[in-house]
Amino acid sequence: MSLTRREFLGAAAALGVAGRVLARDEVPVLRAGLVGCGSRGTGAAEDVMKADPNVHVVALGDLFEDRLHGCRAYFAGKGGPFPGYRVEEKHCYTGFDAYKRVIDAGVDLVLFATPPGFRPLHAERAVDAGKHVFLEKPAAVAPAGVRRILAAGEKAKEKNLAVVAGTIYRHHAPFLETIRRVHDGAIGEIHGGRAYYNVGKLWHREREAGWSDMEYQIRNWYYHCWLGGDHIVEQHVHTIDVTNWVMGGPPVRAVAVGGRQVRTDARFGEIYDHFSVDYEYPGGVHVHSMCRQMPGCANHVGAYFRGAKGTASPYQGRIDGESTWAYEGKPPNPYVQEHVDMIASIRAGTPLNEAKQIAESTLTAILGREAAYTGASIAWEEILKSDLDLWPEAESFGAAPEVVVPMPGQKRGA
Numbered sequence: 272m273s274l275t276r277r278e279f280l281g282a283a284a285a286l287g288v289a290g291r292v293l294a295r296d297e298v299p300v301l302r303a304g305l306v307g308c309g310s311r312g313t314g315a316a317e318d319v320m321k322a323d324p325n326v327h328v329v330a331l332g333d334l335f336e337d338r339l340h341g342c343r344a345y346f347a348g349k350g351g352p353f354p355g356y357r358v359e360e361k362h363c364y365t366g367f368d369a370y371k372r373v374i375d376a377g378v379d380l381v382l383f384a385t386p387p388g389f390r391p392l393h394a395e396r397a398v399d400a401g402k403h404v405f406l407e408k409p410a411a412v413a414p415a416g417v418r419r420i421l422a423a424g425e426k427a428k429e430k431n432l433a434v435v436a437g438t439i440y441r442h443h444a445p446f447l448e449t450i451r452r453v454h455d456g457a458i459g460e461i462h463g464g465r466a467y468y469n470v471g472k473l474w475h476r477e478r479e480a481g482w483s484d485m486e487y488q489i490r491n492w493y494y495h496c497w498l499g500g501d502h503i504v505e506q507h508v509h510t511i512d513v514t515n516w517v518m519g520g521p522p523v524r525a526v527a528v529g530g531r532q533v534r535t536d537a538r539f540g541e542i543y544d545h546f547s548v549d550y551e552y553p554g555g556v557h558v559h560s561m562c563r564q565m566p567g568c569a570n571h572v573g574a575y576f577r578g579a580k581g582t583a584s585p586y587q588g589r590i591d592g593e594s595t596w597a598y599e600g601k602p603p604n605p606y607v608q609e610h611v612d613m614i615a616s617i618r619a620g621t622p623l624n625e626a627k628q629i630a631e632s633t634l635t636a637i638l639g640r641e642a643a644y645t646g647a648s649i650a651w652e653e654i655l656k657s658d659l660d661l662w663p664e665a666e667s668f669g670a671a672p673e674v675v676v677p678m679p680g681q682k683r684g685a
Contacts, residue, residue: 388500414656527643645679
C-alpha cells in the first residue's frame with residue numbers, strides 16, 4: 272500500500288527535506304479502484320482524478336462487460352486526457368466477484384457506485400481488506416444493510432480508514448456555511464421544515480433476448496426495491512440527509528403516504544412514483560418531506576427551515592430574518608470537492624468517516640418508505656431494529672426476487 276502523507280513526511284524529515292514544499296512527483300500516489308462502471312461510477316473515477324493528480328485509477332470492475340467497456344472507452348479518449356487513468360487489461364474484472372478482484376488488485380482506495388443493494392456487502396469486504404472506501408449514496412436498501420454499514424464504519428475507525436459517502440452537499444460551500452449559521456443560532460430555535468425532491472421520469476431498459484429475470488432486474492435496478500430501495504431512498508436521500516444535518520440527527524418517528532399513479536406498468540417493478548412523509552424530530556418538530564418522479568409536473572428540489580428568528584434555505588445558500596445573509600461567489604464543484612476532502616484526510620492521517628451519517632440518512636429514507644408502504648406510524652428505534660433484509664444473496668444470473676407492489680394496510684411481505 273502507498274504511504275500516507277503523514278508517513279511520507281516522517282520519512283522526508285529523516286532525510287532533511289520536510290521543510291520545503293513538496294513537488295507534485297514527491298507526493299505519495301494513492302491507487303484507486305472502481306466498482307460499478309456506469310455513468311455515476313465513471314463520473315466518480317473522473318472526479319477523484321481531478322481532485323488529486325497523484326490519485327491513479329488502476330482497476331475497474333462491473334457485473335456487466337458492456338458497462339466496463341463503456342467506462343474504458345470514455346477514459347480512452349472521449350473524456351480525456353486523464354493522466355491518472357492507469358488501468359491495464361489484466362485489472363479489468365467482470366461478474367459477481369468483480370468487487371473482490373478490484374479490492375485485491377493492490378489498491379488503497381475503492382470507489383463503489385453499484386446499485387445500492389450491493390453496497391453493504393462490498394463495503395464490508397473493502398474495510399476488512401484494509402481499504403479506504405468511497406460509497407455512493409444511499410448506503411443500503413433495508414435496515415439489515417444499514418446495520419452492516421454502521422458496523423463497517425466502526426471497524427474502519429479502528430483501522431484508521433476513510434469511509435466517505437456521495438452526499439455531495441456535506442462538501443458544498445453554500446450548504447456548509449448556511450447550516451453552520453443555523454447551528455450557531457441565526458434563525459433561532461427550529462420550529463419546522465419542508466424538503467422536496469420532485470422531478471420527472473427516469474430511464475428504463477427494454478428487455479433483450481437472452482436476459483434472465485435476474486439480469487433484467489439488475490439492468491433495471493432502479494425499479495426493484497432490493498436493488499435501489501425506491502426513489503425516496505436512492506434519490507431523495509440527498510435532501511433527507513440535509514434535513515438530518517440541519518436537525519442535528521435523525522427523526523423519532525414517521526407517518527407517510529405514497530403510491531403508483533403514473534408508473535403502473537409491470538416494467539416499473541414494485542416501486543412507487545410519489546411519497547409524502549411527516550418526519551417528527553426530537554422536541555415535537557415536524558418536517559414535511561415530499562418526493563415525486565412524474566413527467567409533466569412541477570419540479571422542485573430544495574429544503575427550507577423555519578425558526579423563531581427567521582428562515583434558512585441551504586439549497587439557496589440563504590438566511591432571511593433577523594440575520595439576513597446570502598452566500599456569494601462560485602463554490603468549488605462538490606462532486607470533486609468530496610474527493611478533495613477525502614484524499615486530504617487520508618494524506619493527513621486523519622481519514623474522514625461518514626459511515627454513521629450516511630447510514631442514518633439512508634435509514635431515515637427507509638423509515639419514510641416503510642411508513643408509506645405499510646400505512647403504519649413507525650418509530651426510529653423500531654426501524655433500526657427491524658429484521659427487514661431485502662438482499663437475496665445474488666451471486667449468479669437466473670431466478671430473481673418476486674415483484675410484489677407494497678399495499679398500505681398490509682404487513683410488509685404479506
